Amino acid sequence: MGAGAVGCYYGGMLCRAGHQVMLIGRTQHVEAIRRHGLLMDTTGFRAHIPVQASVEVGDIQGASLILCCIKSNDTENAAAMMAPFVGPDAIVLSLQNGVENAKRLQAKLLRTVYPAVVYVAVEMMGPGHLKHHGRGELVVGPSAMSSDMLEDFAKAGVPVRVSDNVVGELWAKLILNCAYNAISAITKLPYGPLFENEDARDLMRLVVRECLAVAQRESITLPGDSWQGVELIAATMSGQFSSTAQDLMRGRRSEIDDLNGHIVRRGQSLAIDTPANQALYSLVKLLESAFTANQL
Amino acid sequence: MGAGAVGCYYGGMLCRAGHQVMLIGRTQHVEAIRRHGLLMDTTGFRAHIPVQASVEVGDIQGASLILCCIKSNDTENAAAMMAPFVGPDAIVLSLQNGVENAKRLQAKLLRTVYPAVVYVAVEMMGPGHLKHHGRGELVVGPSAMSSDMLEDFAKAGVPVRVSDNVVGELWAKLILNCAYNAISAITKLPYGPLFENEDARDLMRLVVRECLAVAQRESITLPGDSWQGVELIAATMSGQFSSTAQDLMRGRRSEIDDLNGHIVRRGQSLAIDTPANQALYSLVKLLESAFTANQL
Secondary structure, X not given: XXXXXXXXXXXXXXXXXXXXXXXXXXXXHHHHHHHHOEEEEOOOOEEEEOOEEEOOHHHHOOOOEEEEOOOHHHHHHHHHHHHHHOOOOOEEEEOOOOOOHHHHHHHHHOOOOEEEEEEEEEEEEEOOEEEEEEEEEEEEOOXXXXXXXXXXXXXXXXXXXXXXXXXXXXXXXXXXXXXXXXXXXXHOOOHHHHHHOHHHHHHHHHHHHHHHHHHHHOOOOOOOOHHHHHHHHHHHOOOOOOHHHHHHHOOOOOOHHHOHHHHHXXXXXXXXXXXXXXXXXXXXXXXXXXXXXXXX | OOOOHHXXXXXXXXXXXXXXXXXXXXXXHHHHHHHHOEEEEOOOOEEEEOOEEEOOHHHHOOOOEEEEOOOHHHHHHHHHHHHHHOOOOOEEEEOOOOOOHHHHHHHHHOOOOEEEXXXXXXXXXXXXXXXXXXXXXXXXXXXXXXXXXXXXHHHOOXXXXXXXXXXXXXXXXXXXXXXXXXXXXXXXXXXXXXXXXXXXXXXXHHHHHHHHHHHHHOOOOOOOOHHHHHHHHHHHOOOOOOHHHHHHHOOOOOOHHXXXXXXXXXXXXXXXOXXXXXXXHHHHHHHHHHHHHHHO
């Protein structure tokens, strides 16, 4: 569900390994994929994958596994559209940024939805054309996938790590998103050059510190050192522009409400100051409003 | 000294009123002004003003009044170049942003330099072509100008207010610059639309609050309510882009070190957190580094 870069990557990898996959997405991608297959331009191979694609949400019917790869802003709408078609035995995973999407899906679908933490550097280069810059692993909780499914994913080239602290893992990813996404979007710089810049690192340190203060008060146990995580992103995804940067470059609304915006809102509830996150949040909202205004 | 928008505006206004004025500036502006005069496109008139112009700092020799209208980053260099040519009776004013430029000039010129707070919305549209969007008043301390000089300025259409708290006035302007300049530069929006945006106002409030905390610890008495000042700028300079925005659009280094950068440095010295100012400072430095990198 959702044939953006993340949906196309995981759907394409599973299809390539012989699984029956249906991508549900927007017209432009679906038409291109139906005509030429999904062009996967990955660090390991380049191929046209003959994956099925549809614009009809109803075509999820009968799926044994549903990967929700939609933008956070669309979660509620998409869930409402999916609800009538999710079979009773289907397993539903949320492959989304932010820490609230599985909960939101669950509330609308009235069933368990498992969050999966996604680490992949991908972007759509054009209709039905996926570019993969690196990584591709998922992190899920112990009950999200059967051991057969884990094996299927591994065979398909999608390493899945099982964590007994998936909420902490989601927060760890959220903190990385808070550190990089807005700054990459505002400056139009990829992760590597950002991290090499001392001013950017100063700002990212402030952002991470605020996130940690909120996480601590939320009783989140983070799985590792957040700053080491920030360093690792620069090293493993140096050329990557954040999804927020990609959204803004394309004149689309970003997920900032679920990234720095989440920290700001939780900070307000908990009486924790989050001015660095607020600054990044406000600036991205302003940049969004500027292109929205231009479109009017 | 300095034939950018501020230097051209005040030099042009005084020349138009019959005073002998020499603009010291860069080749492109000086050549255009020598050929066609200074084109002043103001809210009150449009005229070619036959003001003298030179690229030679030595041509300040003999001046009874020197208005330093150079960028903060150039203060030290310009002062060193000016020093041999400033006459013993010359009055030197600093018409610059930031709160340290008069002190810096003074240290190099070894004489009193009076700060003047500048409220004018101007920009250079091209070589020798000045566009004035509104306002134009100066604020100086009690001993900066004689009553004759104040009268001369008034007759030339340059209202000068004398304040016995010029340091407080400089800080009031600094706080406005901290609130608007970086955000206007990052979002490429003028003051009016910025202030109408709730997210921008949230951010500006954080910035102003941090500035006030620093100002208070510096024992600065601000002349009025800072937030009312922010509102007034939106009302009186709605279409204006900040000088920082103009600098970045032209691929020039901005004065951010003397604006939000000053608050960050003073905050560090005084152990006052200034994350919102740090965020804006870092982002502008990053945007500067991005175009510097592109030029290499």
